[in-house]
Amino acid sequence: MTAKTPPRPTDAELEILTVLWSRGPSTVREVHEIVSRRKETQYTTVLKFMQIMADKGLVRRDEKNRAHVYEASRPREWTQRQLAGDLLERGFAGSAKSLLVGALSARKASAKELVELRKFLDDYEKGIR
Amino acid sequence: MTAKTPPRPTDAELEILTVLWSRGPSTVREVHEIVSRRKETQYTTVLKFMQIMADKGLVRRDEKNRAHVYEASRPREWTQRQLAGDLLERGFAGSAKSLLVGALSARKASAKELVELRKFLDDYEKGIR
DNA sequence: ATCATACTACGAACGTTTTCGTTGTCAAGA
DNA sequence: TCTTGACAACGAAAACGTTCGTAGTATGAT
Known part of the structure; x- marks a missing residue:
């Protein structure tokens, strides 16, 4: 039996x-x-949302204290990967370039951000074996 | 009175x-x-979906023929911009780099695609005035 | 012990999305 | 003219997402 991955979060959940x-x-x-x-x-x-999210496996709940403590059950990067990957396939036919075009036309990137982007591309390329 | 922009398409609509x-x-x-x-x-x-989409303004319908002909009322780039911009803000705190990291970790990019991405970044930079 | 407070649990209402069956219409062929 | 096939319109059910009120419970202060 495999632990199944939590579903894509809804707007409110995100x-x-x-x-x-x-x-x-x-x-x-x-x-x-x-x-x-x-x-x-x-x-x-x-x-209510946080209870639902606990049911769905989106968050973990620590009930030791009276005020329950919640934490995301997956790291940010993991969920962001799901979200980006999902939109990439469904709305951009898998084209990362189109996705970036969309993002950067919705929100102008600063020069600094462009440097970051290039740097990431360089690092990413090195990571390909 | 401003013509209102169509809402973000649902999964099925997309x-x-x-x-x-x-x-x-x-x-x-x-x-x-x-x-x-x-x-x-x-x-x-x-x-039914296409009728709903026509109501929402997501598509235009030509009823001249018996079999109605539908077409997207906004160009692909426009809608993709909404989608990418929306996710960028809601899930990535506005960081285009994080969005790209997510996308490229969900789906390995080819060397060719990396070239495309760099080229787009160059062009984009030139476009900033 | 009682009370106020800060919680959780839960149910229900409401809207939206997804799905499909049924009904009505038109046009082309027999 | 009658039938059949391809289509649009519509209604409605079911699932999902969002929102909030109310009820119950534990804790610490009086």
């Missing part, structure tokens, strides 16, 4: 994951605090 | 759009023919 990625293990209250800055949301709404 | 992008204006039957190769789907399911 927002919560980003909080967990940046804060590390957090309580519902802490996540709600951050999320509700952007978007008016009830505490119990966030709680 | 699949249909990709067919329209590659084939150009097409009938429901033609789209169904392609889509049903990947995924078992009834004709009327595809029809």
Whole structure:
């Protein structure tokens, strides 16, 4: 029996994951605090999402304390890989170039970011064996 | 009053759009023919989606002939920009590099594709004024 | 012991997405 | 003219995603 990979997070779930990625293990209250800055949301709404995410295997829950502590069950890079890979296939016919074109036309990249991108391409190429 | 931009396409809608992008204006039957190769789907399911998409403004419909002809109402690049931009912000905190890392770790790029990517970066840089 | 508070659990409503069956229409061939 | 096949329209069910209210429970302060 293989542990199955968690499904692609929904929009609301992704927002919560980003909080967990940046804060590390957090309580519902802490996540709600951050999320509700952007978007008016009830505490119990966030709680419900995090419960659902625990069911789906998107997060792990530590119930030792009264206020449960949640953490992303997969590292950020892993989930980002799923997301990027999924969109790459479904919307860009697998063309990484088209994906980058789309991204950089939606959001102008700074000179610094271009340097980063080139550097990554160099490193990536070295990694190919 | 501003003409509002069509909403982000759902998964099923995106699949249909990709067919329209590659084939150009097409009938429901033609789209169904392609889509049903990947995924078992009834004709009327595809029809319904395309009707919904017409309502949403995602596609335009030419009713002159008995078999209506549909075409994407926005060019592929436009929609791809929305998709990439949306994911970039929501899942990658705006970092194009992270998005590319995700994409290229999900799907190994060929040497040729790397050349394309570098070339695009060069062109893109020239375009900044 | 009681009370207020900070939690979790849960149910339900509502909207959206996906799916398909049924019905009605038109056009071409018998 | 009648039938058949190919099509659009529509309704509705089922699944999913989002949102929040209410109820229950544990903890610490009075």
